[in-house]
Amino acid sequence: SQQGEEDPQAxxxxxxxxxxxxxSYKTSINNLQWYRQNSGRGLVHLILIRSNExxxxxxxxxxTLDTSKKSSSLLITASRAADTASYFCATAGGTxxxxxxxxxxxxxxxxx
Amino acid sequence: DGGITQxxxxxxxxxxxxxTLSCEQNLNHxxxxxxxxxxxxxxxxxxxxxxxxxxxxxxxxEGYSVSREKKESFPLTVTSAQKNPTAFYLCASTTSRNPSTxxxxxxxxxRLTVL
Numbered sequence: 753s754q755q756g757e758e759d760p761q762a763x764x765x766x767x768x769x770x771x772x773x774x775x776s777y778k779t780s781i782n783n784l785q786w787y788r789q790n791s792g793r794g795l796v797h798l799i800l801i802r803s804n805e806x807x808x809x810x811x812x813x814x815x816t817l818d819t820s821k822k823s824s825s826l827l828i829t830a831s832r833a834a835d836t837a838s839y840f841c842a843t844a845g846g847t848x849x850x851x852x853x854x855x856x857x858x859x860x861x862x863x864x
Numbered sequence: 865d866g867g868i869t870q871x872x873x874x875x876x877x878x879x880x881x882x883x884t885l886s887c888e889q890n891l892n893h894x895x896x897x898x899x900x901x902x903x904x905x906x907x908x909x910x911x912x913x914x915x916x917x918x919x920x921x922x923x924x925x926e927g928y929s930v931s932r933e934k935k936e937s938f939p940l941t942v943t944s945a946q947k948n949p950t951a952f953y954l955c956a957s958t959t960s961r962n963p964s965t966x967x968x969x970x971x972x973x974x975r976l977t978v979l
Contacts, residue, residue: 792952796970
């Protein structure tokens with residue numbers, strides 16, 4: 753079964769609004785990563801947060817991690833139509849040598 | 865899509881046929897992975913390889929086979945034993961040197977359809 757559960761499954765917003773996606777997981781992790789997938793394409797890595805970090809920023813992206821609740825959130829600020837894509841969280845645990853377990857993703861649609 | 869190529873982009877298979885999906889990387893990465901993605905779903909791990917001439921089963925290996933004879937190449941064969949092979953297949957690679965910070969680089973994918 754999937755380690756990560758993402759919420760919401762789909763999100764529709766207007767350009768300029770913020771988008772927040774949540775991810776929950778079940779077991780201990782080394783890090784949690786967020787990836788983006790445009791329709792019919794491969795995944796692109798967005799940001800990684802280690803298990804000992806609580807918050808990380810990259811451009812318009814902000815990721816938080818709460819290991820006590822086993823959850824993470826991805827915030828995209830001032831969204832653009834080009835942000836329309838599916839977003840996946842993925843967890844790396846133990847000595848998995850980079851092996852990741854993916855959630856089912858959130859489909860984000862940003863309307864111009 | 866970085867330095868990972870997958871071919872073909874689209875593949876059609878008749879029932880009972882084996883087909884092989886190609887994955888090549890020029891990133892000098894040690895580890896390579898094969899995932900399957902069904903519509904509206906996340907990625908499920910089929911096989912992975914941390915080093916040449918070694919590979920391990922992932923969560924859904926039944927009906928698939930792989931080889932890792934060269935560092936750059938990790939082909940996936942979808943055999944006739946895979947009962948529902950229609951899906952989008954993604955290959956990825958990583959340096960595999962630091963489990964705390966490694967991120968995966970993905971190819972563009974192969975869409976396999978069984979006729």
